[in-house]
Amino acid sequence: MAVKVLDFWASPYGVRVRVALAEKGVSYESQEEDLFGGKSDLLLQSNPIYGKVPVLLHDDKPVLESSNIVYYIDETWPSPHLMPASSYGRSRARFWTDFIDKKVYDVGRNIWMGKGAEVEAAKDEFIDVLKKLEGALGDREYYGGDQFGFLDIIFVSLSCWFPTYEKYGGFKVEEETPKIAAWLKKCYKRETVAKSMPDCQKVIEFVGMMRKMHGIE
Numbered sequence: 001m002a003v004k005v006l007d008f009w010a011s012p013y014g015v016r017v018r019v020a021l022a023e024k025g026v027s028y029e030s031q032e033e034d035l036f037g038g039k040s041d042l043l044l045q046s047n048p049i050y051g052k053v054p055v056l057l058h059d060d061k062p063v064l065e066s067s068n069i070v071y072y073i074d075e076t077w078p079s080p081h082l083m084p085a086s087s088y089g090r091s092r093a094r095f096w097t098d099f100i101d102k103k104v105y106d107v108g109r110n111i112w113m114g115k116g117a118e119v120e121a122a123k124d125e126f127i128d129v130l131k132k133l134e135g136a137l138g139d140r141e142y143y144g145g146d147q148f149g150f151l152d153i154i155f156v157s158l159s160c161w162f163p164t165y166e167k168y169g170g171f172k173v174e175e176e177t178p179k180i181a182a183w184l185k186k187c188y189k190r191e192t193v194a195k196s197m198p199d200c201q202k203v204i205e206f207v208g209m210m211r212k213m214h215g216i217e
Contacts, residue, residue: 003028006043006055008035010198010206012105013066014054015157018196020070023153024077067097070153082150089144093151096136096143103129104158112168112207115216123169130177137179141186148190156187163200164207 003021007014007030021028033043033053046055046062056063056072063072074082083090107129110122133155137143143151162173162184174181187193211217 002057002059004057005030006033006040006046006053006057007031008033008053010160010203011053012158012160015160015196015198016066016153017054017056017069017073019153019157019192020073020082022192022196023080023082023148024073026073026077066157067101067154070150074150082153084144084149093144093149093154096133096151097154100133100155100158104133104155105161108158108161108165111165112211113214113216119169123165123171126165126169127171127176130173130180134177134179137183142183148187152183152187156184156193157196159184159187160197160200160203161207164204167204168207 003026005014005017005021005028007017009032031040031042033039035053039051043053043055044051046057047064050064054066054069056069058072058076063069070082083093104126107122107126111119111126114122140146142148143155166172173184188197208217
């Protein structure tokens with residue numbers, strides 16, 4: 001069964017798909033999209049509603065939206081399981097996935113897109129989001145318990161942009177939420193995660209270019 005991913009190197013949402021496929025041992029073809037110079041016809045045909053990456057094409061059938069794609073991957077290639085075994089565990093994973101999707105990237109974006117007092121407000125909100133997620137982690141090794149799983153993939157994928165938020169927000173994740181920092185280090189020791197992440201310095205440079213495009217710098 002042919003698997004193809006329409007992706008963009010700096011996309012934290014694309015990282016989710018890369019990590020999930022790597023955890024399942026699924027080989028796939030990756031197509032890098034030019035999101036600024038012109039999106040491919042395949043992307044626009046596959047995702048006509050939003051025209052966004054990532055898109056998973058499985059036997060030419062498009063699966064859209066990154067968290068939904070990770071659900072699909074887990075159901076299609078059931079071993080090893082990413083979602084918790086219990087219905088309560090799965091409901092908890094869905095709740096925090098929704099929270100992460102609504103909060104982490106958008107609040108982080110407000111840090112590097114903001115000016116003056118906007119940056120300080122966004123930084124405070126971002127730290128508050130991280131503290132809520134630190135509370136959800138508790139004393140567990142991973143969000144699902146002893147094993148790296150679904151919610152870990154959903155959250156860790158966004159961490160490739162954390163150094164950018166730290167740079168423009170003037171804070172350190174390790175100082176504000178040490179348990180999150182320790183969990184991140186643990187996740188990054190996994191080959192599936194480390195090999196799926198973009199270079200953090202290149203993300204910072206990319207954001208610098210975006211700030212100039214938006215007239216912030």
